[in-house]
Structures are given as structure tokens and as C-alpha cells.
Amino acid sequence: MLDIAYLAETAAHDDAIEDINQEAFGPGRHTRAAYKIREGGPHERALSFVALHDDQVIATVRLTRVAVGKGRSLLLGPLAVKPAFKDMGIGRKLVRMAVEAAHEAAAGSVILVGDEPYYGPLGFRKIPPGQVTMPRPVDPHRLLIHEIAPGALELLQGAMVHADLARQPA
Numbered sequence: 581m582l583d584i585a586y587l588a589e590t591a592a593h594d595d596a597i598e599d600i601n602q603e604a605f606g607p608g609r610h611t612r613a614a615y616k617i618r619e620g621g622p623h624e625r626a627l628s629f630v631a632l633h634d635d636q637v638i639a640t641v642r643l644t645r646v647a648v649g650k651g652r653s654l655l656l657g658p659l660a661v662k663p664a665f666k667d668m669g670i671g672r673k674l675v676r677m678a679v680e681a682a683h684e685a686a687a688g689s690v691i692l693v694g695d696e697p698y699y700g701p702l703g704f705r706k707i708p709p710g711q712v713t714m715p716r717p718v719d720p721h722r723l724l725i726h727e728i729a730p731g732a733l734e735l736l737q738g739a740m741v742h743a744d745l746a747r748q749p750a
Contacts, residue, residue: 582633584670586677589628596637597630604660613714614657614693618644620742627654627681631670638665641674643682646691647746648712651735654682656692675702679726688732693722713739
């Protein structure tokens with residue numbers, strides 16, 4: 581078993597995180613819907629985590645505040661693990677840590693674009709098609725939510741944007 585340390589992300593991790601995301605998703609990642617939303621403002625560093633092995637970042641997960649209509653949530657991602665460390669449970673542990681941090685921060689939910697077979701066992705389920713839209717095309721069956729507060733999904737109706745770009749609900 582490897583010695584893995586899990587820590588809150590800091591600015592010192594930024595370059596390594598960028599390298600991991602580049603390796604995992606390539607240059608086309610900036611054209612994806614979730615990246616378009618993330619361009620609207622900063623991620624929540626206090627709710628984002630890294631995994632370290634031998635003091636090197638080997639995996640990362642971030643949360644970003646988003647607004648969907650009058651509702652608010654956190655968008656999970658990117659989640660990336662260096663290839664040599666995949667299939668060891670590191671990504672799942674980072675997701676659990678991010679969801680727990682969202683819970684402690686009193687967030688109502690965490691949303692992501694991903695595969696239900698991977699994220700379902702971590703408490704995520706499909707958002708009804710058409711209820712939440714993204715600024716670029718997304719397979720509606722890959723839009724998932726982990727409800728922290730009962731009924732949080734009901735508040736999310738419409739287009740998702742970075743929370744910094746949303747008008748406050750009336």
C-alpha cells in the first residue's frame with residue numbers, strides 16, 4: 581500500500597494541478613461546459629483537495645460555487661488522478677472528502693458531469709433531463725447530483741452559471 585497524504589489545496593499546488601489536468605483531459609478541456617462555468621470565477625480552495633505521494637501531487641479535486649436559477653450548489657471537478665495511481669481508490673476518497681467539506685460548509689448539494697456507475701456508489705444520482713442546463717452541450721444522463729439538504733434539487737431549475745455571475749435571488 582502506498583503512503584498517500586490527503587490535504588486541502590493551496591496555491592503552492594496550482595502548477596502541479598494544472599499539469600495533472602492537462603495530462604488527464606488534454607488541451608480540449610477548456611471547451612467543455614464545466615470549464616466554461618469555471619471561467620466565471622474562482623473555485624473554492626478551502627473545499628478543494630489534493631493527494632500527495634512522496635510530496636508530489638498525484639490527484640486533485642475542486643469545488644466551484646454555482647447558481648442554477650434561484651438555487652445554489654457546488655460543481656465538483658475537475659477530478660484527476662495521475663495514470664500510475666488510478667484504480668487505487670484515490671479519486672473516490674477525494675470525492676468523499678469534497679462532499680464532506682461541502683456538507684460542513686452547509687451547501688445544499690454537489691453537482692458534477694460524470695459517469696453514474698462511478699459516482700453513484702458515492703451518493704450521486706441523475707438530475708432529471710432538462711431541469712439543469714449547461715452553457716455548452718452535455719449528455720443529460722451524465723449530469724449528476726449529491727443532495728446534502730433534502731429538497732435541494734427542487735431549487736435547481738434552469739441554466740448553470742458560476743455563482744459570482746448570478747444575480748441574487750429575490
